[in-house]
Amino acid sequence: MRWQSLWPSFWPVESRVEKIVSRLAPTPNGELHFGNLFNFILTWSHVRNHGGKLWLRFDDIDQSRCEQRYIDQTKKFLEYIGLDWDDEFSKQYNCLSEYKFALSRLPQYQCDCSRKQIQERASSHFYDGFCKNRNLACTTGEYAIRFQNSKLEQEDFILWRKEAIPAYHLTSVVDDLRLGVNVIIRGEDLLDSSLAQNEIYRLLKDSNSSPWKIYHHQLILSDKGEKLSKSRNDGELFKLMLENISPRVIMGELAKRLGQNESKFQSVDDFLALRIEDFSTELQLN
Template sequence: MDVSTNKENHAAPVGRFAPSPTGRMHLGNIFTAVLSWLSIRSRGGKWILRIEDLDPQRSKYEYARQLEDDLQWLGLTWDEGGIDDIGPHGPYRQSLRGDIYNQYLTRLKSTGLTYPCFCTRADIMATQAPHQSDGRVIYKGTCRPEEFPSCEPLQEPARRHATRLFVPNEEIEFNDGVFGKQHSNLATDCGDFILQRADGAWAYQLAVVVDDGLMGVTEVVRGSDLLLSTAQQLYLYNLLEFKVPAYVHLPLICNTEMRRLSKRDQSLSMEALRLCYSPDEIIGHIAALANLIPSYSPCSLKELIKLFSWDKIPKTMSIVHGDISQ
């Protein structure tokens, strides 16, 4: 399946930034937000802020409030969304969108392509070695019925279970805005994946496709660590008959130990950055990392709009130190 994107769509583009409120944002999060914002603003489009708080144990309302404040401090204004916005496509907190996800799960169940799964994570890890060297675990189909996919929906068991989606042995191809042509086999590279966990929590793959589809997102900008999940999402776009967005995956920003930034990198958290640097200094550092300017120099978002181009973005990871002015 060669999946076309909306890059040739002449309507005003719609982008989104969808952080998880599980702690303070770091430089890598802001790198993604800035480039997404610049891409949309350079073409006169709309930028949405969505709060991906599917993890009830780690997500906190106060973290969402703080990330909104950090974005506003940097000048990254949004046109729609945020933690308390209710329309036109609200709510914009995934934890409040369960009824919407359930509608689309019901639609997928009606295709006969879903089945109940009783495997625990421990079961799956014990029966399948990690895929290649990236740590992925491909589900072996332990709970898949013998005659499947079915021509009609399977009966829901009373016993608690997750819901999985069958994937065919089929290649998915798409063009990424930075890394070019990509292809992945759904069966061998992805495997049947979960739509809803046994505890009722919604899986990221379903939630992100439903949200982007309903919100009219035409461009998804995110880190290259999510590149492999794109095939699963494109498969869902096709089943749910949503228009496919353009995908742009960014090279990761790593610390001096060559590990991608996380919320544990306190020296590069927004809390530390705001104490040491002005918004223009942080934006200037991101612009230099993205090759939008030849070397580090403080600059404003407004200045960068006219300099922005996806063709300038590097394909290799960047290593950053605690002092971003170096």
């Protein structure tokens, strides 16, 4: 199969249009927190201010962790606060053949290392390339597949998990290409993810693909100064909605956490006045 033969059904016409196309890309595995909300509003306002297109994309490839109820609640919450989107994409597990085809185009090798083994060898979670020259045979359910990175300062990250499903970096780039995404806005804690995904993007992009722009924004922290996390049950937005806390109060709380005058931010539309450059840094790609 030739990559170009997938063009009509795989990459849409949006990827050939020079307008801003971005996405909200939550993983439906828990309740949204104020950090998610900041990312959504910053992305939404940037797209709307430039007359672009906004996708709501659910990163739901891992069916053991993702639940339909979180997809439903996310959409209800966005509607509740008045944040709109133009199109939607979900059910990544229906696209396995496309992810496998993308995988076949990337430099790779098999790896049977566990996280514990990696940490014991390197005293960190940074993979040391142990399996790069072992020439392990492909065995589903036993080995992961890693990207063979030509940049020594970057890690050989996982493309395909031992559970026989594509990893986040691969699905994210393939879906961004599929949807014609050319602007990505994410938290500053995801810099390493951006560098990894840019390596995949460089190898998979078509001559018709629009150049990427990636922005990393400041994080909203907890009272303890920690990054907000679903795994620590920091999510509270669905609960606020179910308790009928008004969108005006929610927007004011977000503004306060951003160091803004909460009285000036009583609706989503009020955030259109904020500039992405005031909260984010553009990643210089090569």
